[in-house]
Amino acid sequence: MALIVQKFGGSSVADSDSIKRVAKRIIETKHAGNDMAVVVSAMGDTTDDLIDQALDVDSNPPAREMDMLMTAGERISMSLLAMTIHAQGESAHSFTGSQAGFMTDARYGAAHIRNVKPYRVMDALKHGEVGIVAGFQGVNADGDATTLGRGGSDTSAVALAVALHADVCEIYTDVDGVFTADPRIVPTARRISRISYEEMMEMAAGGSKVLALRCVEYAQRFRMPIHVRSSFSHRPGTLIVSQDMDVSDIPNLAPNQCQVAQAQLDNQPGREG
Numbered sequence: 001m002a003l004i005v006q007k008f009g010g011s012s013v014a015d016s017d018s019i020k021r022v023a024k025r026i027i028e029t030k031h032a033g034n035d036m037a038v039v040v041s042a043m044g045d046t047t048d049d050l051i052d053q054a055l056d057v058d059s060n061p062p063a064r065e066m067d068m069l070m071t072a073g074e075r076i077s078m079s080l081l082a083m084t085i086h087a088q089g090e091s092a093h094s095f096t097g098s099q100a101g102f103m104t105d106a107r108y109g110a111a112h113i114r115n116v117k118p119y120r121v122m123d124a125l126k127h128g129e130v131g132i133v134a135g136f137q138g139v140n141a142d143g144d145a146t147t148l149g150r151g152g153s154d155t156s157a158v159a160l161a162v163a164l165h166a167d168v169c170e171i172y173t174d175v176d177g178v179f180t181a182d183p184r185i186v187p188t189a190r191r192i193s194r195i196s197y198e199e200m201m202e203m204a205a206g207g208s209k210v211l212a213l214r215c216v217e218y219a220q221r222f223r224m225p226i227h228v229r230s231s232f233s234h235r236p237g238t239l240i241v242s243q244d245m246d247v248s249d250i251p252n253l254a255p256n257q258c259q260v261a262q263a264q265l266d267n268q269p270g271r272e273g
């Protein structure tokens, strides 16, 4: 039995119908025999809307209060997702960053994860439940809510996967994977089947927002395979792994994905086939 962490970005949980679609997908993966932990972002533009609301009442809001406010977005989506899974006949338990054991430093708005002790998530998994964690948030030594910086749910997902010793961290978004350029701007961009952590970090540092830079750094440090894929299709996505990793060990791939990813690696210049 594999343990899979799935992360769903804001575009994948933008409304009730999307949350139902995501819940169905989580349950399908669970019924295929996997333990499931899920990280979820705030619905659609919720985080932007919360920031606008703050600026309407205070042009220079205190950083602590901003983080208090922004963590509310993921709290909405995590509980709605748990309820939706319940309505579809499975049990799920949602946890805030603090409940899930995400300890951070005190840098409000750009906190760094110090350690993750997801005991309550482990307990949920032990009882056959789906463990759902609010992305983008943690708690500092004073017990105050912190956020990890925009796009930080990607980092939450990888950190949770590492702490749980998951087999893969799947990042679900609104495109089929990582492309050679932003597919919404460059229509000829091609999906990459397999990419190294280093190359992915270069893309993220260069401004490609499909993955947060820190999430890739974290994955490289702990050799956690990332699979970026679409929550709107079952097409193969992009595997982010080191060159020496055997992708046939990664669970929940699309048919043939493993062979295609291996062929891409073999065809790289300077490598023997």
Ligand code: ADP
Residues within 6 Å of the ligand: 008, 009, 010, 011, 012, 041, 151, 172, 173, 174, 175, 177, 178, 179, 180, 181, 182, 183, 184, 203, 207, 208, 209, 210, 211
């Ligand atoms: P989520 O809500 O799932 O976190 P994001 O908006 O953060 O999604 O990231 C997905 C978006 O990243 C895509 O819709 C796409 O427009 C953009 N993007 C930018 N560069 C790339 C790239 N090289 N490959 C894929 N998507 C990219």
Ligand code: ASP
Residues within 6 Å of the ligand: 009, 010, 041, 042, 047, 048, 073, 135, 136, 149, 150, 151, 152, 153, 154
């Ligand atoms: N909701 C947060 C943001 O919009 C975190 C995330 O989506 O990853 O930045």
Ligand code: MG
Residues within 6 Å of the ligand: 009, 151, 154, 209, 210, 211
């Ligand atoms: Mg994102």
